[in-house]
Amino acid sequence: MRIRNHTRKYLPVAIAALAAAAAPVANAGGIMLWQIGTPTLGTAGAGWAATPEDAATAFTNPAGTVWRDGMEVRGAAQALYGDIKFTDGGESNLSGGDGGNALGWFPGGGVFSAGKLTENIGWGFATAGNFGLGLDYTDSWKGRRFVQNVDLIGMSLIPSLSFKMNDCLSFGIGLNAMVGYLSYQSAPRAGLEGGDAFLRFKDLEMGYGANAGLIYRPVAGTTFGLTYTSKVEFDFRDNLRLRDFGPLFAPAVERFDGIRTEIDVDVPPTLTASLQQQMTEATTLYVNLAWQEWSEYAGVSLELGDPVQTSIKVDRGYKDTGALALGVRHEFDQGMLSGWYLSTGFALESGMQNTSEVTADTVTNETWTFGVGAGKELCPGLTMDIGYNYVSLGDIDIDQQGRPPFSPRLQGTYEDTRIQFLGTSMQFSF
Numbered sequence: 239m240r241i242r243n244h245t246r247k248y249l250p251v252a253i254a255a256l257a258a259a260a261a262p263v264a265n266a267g268g269i270m271l272w273q274i275g276t277p278t279l280g281t282a283g284a285g286w287a288a289t290p291e292d293a294a295t296a297f298t299n300p301a302g303t304v305w306r307d308g309m310e311v312r313g314a315a316q317a318l319y320g321d322i323k324f325t326d327g328g329e330s331n332l333s334g335g336d337g338g339n340a341l342g343w344f345p346g347g348g349v350f351s352a353g354k355l356t357e358n359i360g361w362g363f364a365t366a367g368n369f370g371l372g373l374d375y376t377d378s379w380k381g382r383r384f385v386q387n388v389d390l391i392g393m394s395l396i397p398s399l400s401f402k403m404n405d406c407l408s409f410g411i412g413l414n415a416m417v418g419y420l421s422y423q424s425a426p427r428a429g430l431e432g433g434d435a436f437l438r439f440k441d442l443e444m445g446y447g448a449n450a451g452l453i454y455r456p457v458a459g460t461t462f463g464l465t466y467t468s469k470v471e472f473d474f475r476d477n478l479r480l481r482d483f484g485p486l487f488a489p490a491v492e493r494f495d496g497i498r499t500e501i502d503v504d505v506p507p508t509l510t511a512s513l514q515q516q517m518t519e520a521t522t523l524y525v526n527l528a529w530q531e532w533s534e535y536a537g538v539s540l541e542l543g544d545p546v547q548t549s550i551k552v553d554r555g556y557k558d559t560g561a562l563a564l565g566v567r568h569e570f571d572q573g574m575l576s577g578w579y580l581s582t583g584f585a586l587e588s589g590m591q592n593t594s595e596v597t598a599d600t601v602t603n604e605t606w607t608f609g610v611g612a613g614k615e616l617c618p619g620l621t622m623d624i625g626y627n628y629v630s631l632g633d634i635d636i637d638q639q640g641r642p643p644f645s646p647r648l649q650g651t652y653e654d655t656r657i658q659f660l661g662t663s664m665q666f667s668f
Contacts, residue, residue, distance in 0.1 A: 269369065269370050269371065269390070269600070269602065270368060270369055270506075270508065270530055271346075271368040271369070271371075272286065272368070272561075272563075272585070272607075273316060273318070273346070273368070273627055273659045273661065274294070274297065274314060274316065274346065274347070274348050274366045274367075274368055274661075275314030275315055275316035275346060275347045275348060275366075275625075275661035275662065275663050276292065276294040276312065276314050276348075276350070276623070276625075276661070276663050277289070277292060277294075277581070277611060277613060277623045277625065277663070278294075278298070278625075279316075279609055279611050279623075279625025279626065279627055279659060279661050280565070280567070280580075280581030280582065280583065280609055280610055280611015280612070280613075280623070280625040281524045281563070281565025281566070281567065281581050281582070281583035281609055281611070282563050282564075282565055282582075282583030282584055282585040282607045282608060282609035282627060283526055283561075283563045283565075283583070283585050283607070283609070284512070284524035284525055284526045284563035284564055284565030284583045284585065285463075285512050285513070285514050285524030285525070285526065285565060286298050286299075286463075286465075286510055286512050286526050286528075286563075287299040287451060287463030287464060287465040287510045287511065287512035287526075288453070288461045288462060288463030288512035288513055288514040288524070289302065289461075289463075289512075289514060290302030290303075290305040290306075290453055290461065290463075291305070292312065292350075292665070293306075293310040293311060293312040293350045293351055293352045293362075293665055294312055294314070294348075294350040294364070294663075295350075295352060295362065296350045296351060296352045296362030296363055296364040296396065296398060296412075297348065297350055297364035297366055297394070297396060298465065298510075299410070299451035299452075299453065299463050299464075299465040299512075300362055300396070300398035300399070300400055300410030300411060300412040300449055300450070300451050300465075301400050301408045301409050301410035301451035301452050301453040301463070301465075302352070302360075302362075302400065302408070302410070302451070302453050302463070303352035303353070303354075303360035303361060303362035303398065303399075303400045303410060304354060304358065304359065304360030304400040304401065304402045304408050304410070305360070305402075305408065305453065306352050306353050306354055306360060307667075308353065308354075308667060308668055309351065309352070309353035309667075309668045310351065310352055310353065310665055310666065310667050310668070311349070311350070311351045311665070311666045311668075312349070312350045312351075312663050312664065312665040312666075313347075313348075313349050313350075313663060313664055314347045314348050314349070314350070314366070314661060314662070314663035315345075315346075315347040315661065315662055315663070316345070316346040316347045316659060316660065316661035316662075317343065317344075317345060317346070317659070317660050317661070318343065318344040318345070318346060318371075318657060318658070318659050319341075319342065319343055319344075319657070319658050320339075320340075320341025320342060320344065320371070320656070320657040320658075321339060321341070321654070321655065321656050321657070322339060322340040322341040322373065322601060322652060322655055323336065323337070323338070323339055323340070323652065323653065323655075324336050324337050324340070324375075324379070324380075324381070324598075324636075324650055324651075324652055325650050325651050325652070325653050326380060326649070326650040327637075327649045327650035327651060328649070328650075329637075329647065329649040330380045330381075330647055330648050330649050330650065331645075331646065331647045332380050332381075332382075332383060332646055332647075332648070333380070334378045334379050334380040334382065335376055335378060335379050335380065336379060336380065336650075337375035337376050337379035337380070337381060338375065338376045338379070340373040340374060340375050340601075341371065341372075341373060341374075341657070342374075344371060344372070346366075346367060346659075346661075347366070347661070347663075348364065348365055348366025348367070349364070349365050349366075350362075350363075350364045350365075350366070351363050351364070357402075358401060358402040359399065359400070359401055359402075360399065360400040360401075360402070360408075360410070361397075361398070361399055361400070362396070362397070362398040362399075362400065362410070362412065363396065363397050363398070364394070364395075364396045364398075365393070365394065365395050365396070366393070366394060367391060367392055367393040367394065368392075368394075369390075369391070369392035369394075369416070369505055370389070370390040370391045370392055371389075371390075371391070372387070372388060372389035372390070372391065372421075373385065373387060373388050373389075373598075373599065373601070374386075374387040375387065375598075377425070378434075380648055380650075381598040381638070381648040382424065382425040382434065383424065383425060383426055383427060383640060383644075383646035383648075384424060384597065384598045384599065384638060384640065384646070384648060385422070385423070385424050385598050385599040386423045386424055386425055387421070387422075387423050388421065388422045388423070388599045389419060389420065389421040389422075390418070390419070390420050390503070391418070391419045392416045392417070392418050392419075392445075392470070392505060393416065393417045394414050394415070394416045394417075395414075395415045395416075395417070396412045396413065396414050396415070396449060397412060397413055398410055398411060398412025398413070398449065399411060399412070406454060406455045406456055407452070407453070407454050407455075408452070408453045409450070409451065409452050409453075410449075410450070410451050410452075410453075411448065411449065411450045411451075412448065412449040412450075413446065413448060413449075414446065414447040414448060414449050414467060414468070414470060415444065415446055416444070416445045416446070416447065416470050416472075416505065417442065417443075417444060418442070418443050418444070418445055418470075418472040418474070418503070418505075419441075419442050420439070420440070420441055420443075420472070420474045420501065420503065421438075421439070421440040421441075422438065422439045422440070422599075423436075423437065423438045423439075424437050425437070426483070427644045427646070428482055428483050428484040428487075429483060429484035429485075429486040429487050430484070430486060431484045433482070433484070434482065435480070435481065435482045435483040435484070436479070436480065436481045436482050437478070437479070437480055438478075438479040439474075439476050439478055439479070439499060439501065440476055441474040441475055441476040441501075443472050443473060443474050443475070445470040445471050445472045445505065446470065447467060447468040447469060447470035447505070448467075448468045449465065449466070449467050449468075450465070450466050451463065451464060451465035451466070452464045452465075458516075459515065459516030460513075460514070460515055460516070461513070461514040461515075462511075462512070462513055463510075463511070463512040463513075463514070464509075464510070464511050464512075465509075465510050465512075466507070466508070466509050466510075467507060467508045468507055469504050469505060469506060469507050469531075469534060470504070470505035471502070471503075471504050471505075472502070472503045472504070472505070473500055473501075473502055474500065474501045474502075474503065475498065475499065475500045475501075476498075476499055477496045477497065477498060477499070478494060478495065478496065478497050478498075478499045478542075479495065479496070480494055480495040481495070494542070497542055498542075499541070499542055500541045502541075504534055506530055506531040506532055506533075506534045507530075507531045507534065508528065508529065508530045508531070509528065509529045510526060510527070510528040510529075511526070511527045511528070512524070512525065512526050512527075513525040520568055520569045520570070520571065521566065521567070521568045521569075522566065522567045522568075523564075523565075523566055524563075524564070524565040524566065524567070524583065525563070525564055525565075526561065526562065526563035526564075526585070527560075527561070527562060528560065528561040528562075528563075528587075529558060529559070529560055529561075530558060530559045530561075530590075531558050532556040532557060532558055532559055532590035533556055533557055533558050554591075554595060554597075554600075555591075555592070555595050556590040556591060556595070557590055557591075557592075558590070559587055559588045559589065559590050560587070560588050561585060561586065561587040561588070562585065562586050562587075563583060563584070563585035563586075563607075564583060564584055564585075565581060565582065565583025565584070565609070566581065566582060566583070567579055567580070567581040567611075568580055568581075577614050577615065578612060578613070578614045579612065579613050579614070580610075580611070580612050581609075581610065581611040581612070581613075581625075582608075582609060582610050582611070583607075583608075583609040584606070584607065584608055584609070585605075585606065585607040585609075586604075586605070586606050586607075587604060587605050587606075587607075588604050589602060589603045589604035589605075590602060591603070594637070596634055596635065596636045596638070597636070597638050598636065598638055598648055601631075601634055601636075601652055601655065602631070602634075603631040603632060603634045603655065604631075604632075605629055605630060605631050606629075606630055607627055607628070607629045607630075608627070608628045609625060609626065609627045609628075610625070610626050611623060611624060611625035611626070612624055612625075618667075619666060619667040619668070620664065620665070620666055620667075621664070621665045621667075622662070622663075622664055623662065623663050623664075623665075624660075624661070624662045625659075625660075625661050625662075626658070626659065626660050626661075627658065627659040628656065628658055629656060629657040629658070629659070630654075630655075630656050631652075631655040631656065631657070632654070632655065633651055633652065633653050633654065633655070634651065634652040634655055635650075635651050635652075636648060636649065636650060636651070636652065637649045
C-alpha cells in the first residue's frame, strides 16, 4: 500500500487480515453443509441427488420435481451443536484465554415444494441455507489479533423447472438467488502500548448462480441423479470501523476509519452424482460421489476506497474436496415398527486445507459422518421424518503467524472437534 510514513504500515496490515477472514468454520472438508433437516440426514447425505420422491429435490436436484404425482410441500427444522475448542500448545505469544467453545448452537432448516404444471413439466421452489456458519470466541482469547468473531452465512432461494424427456429421463434447471451475510471482528494490537484495538466489517448482499440436474431411471427401482451448482459471487461492502489503535496510529486511523471497503467472496461450484437402488421390496441402498471446487474459494479480494483504490488479493491455498457417502433404508411391514422406516449412513470427505494453512477463522478438516434416521406416514398425505448426524473433524493443529512489526502467533490444537445435527421434517401431499 502507498503509505510513506513507516508508522502507518502496521494498520494496513491489520486491515489486510480482512481479506483472509472471509470464511467461518463449518462441518465437512469445506464449509458446505449436507445437512438441511430432510430425510438425507438419516443416510449421512447419501442419495442427495437421487430422491425425486422427496419434495426437497427442489433444492438437491431440480430434475426430480417432474416425477411428482401431485403437489408436495416439506418443512424442515434443524439444530446444530458444534464443539470447537482451542488448546494452547505453549508457543503462542499473546496472553489470554483459550476462546471457549467457538461454535455452540446454530439453527437451520428450510421449506421445499414441488409439483407438475403438465404431464412433462414440473416446478419447484426451495429455501434453505447450507453454506457457511460462524465462530464466536471470547473477546480476550489468545487469537484475538486474528479474529474474535466471524460469520459467513448463505441462504438460497431456488425456483426451478424440470422437463421429462421420456419415461426414464428428466432434466431441470433453477436460479440460485443467495442472500449472503459476512461479519468479521478482530482486536489488532494497539501500537506500542500493546493493548487491544478494534476492527470490524459487516454486510448483507445478494449473489446469483444456477442449479442444473438430471434424473435417469432406466428400470424400476433404480434412480441415478446428477446435479451441478454454479459459482455464486458476493461483493460485500461496508464502511470499515477502526478505533483504539493508540496515538502512534492516529493519523492512519483518521484516514481509514469509515473508508468504503469491498470484499469479494465466491461460493464454489459443486458436482454430485447419486444412486438410489432398491435391493428388496423393503430395503433401499443410497450412494453419493461429490466434488466441490474450494480452490475457487481460496482467492479473496479486498479493495479500499482510498484515493489510490488500494487492492489486496489473498490466496489461502485451498484445494478441491471429494466426498463418498453410503446409506441404507429399511421399511418395516410387521411387528412394533410396522409402518416405520429406519435409515443409516456413513460419509467421508477430504479436507480443503493442509495443516499449515489452518487459520483461526476457518477451522476445517477431513471428516467422517455417521447418520441415523426414521420416518413414518402418519396419515394419508402426511409423512414425518427425524434424523441425527455425528460429524467428526478430529484434532486440528494450528500455527498461525501474523506479519511484522508485532508478529502475533497462535499455536496449539483444536482437540476432538465435532459437530452434531438433529433435524425433523414433515411432508404434505396434496
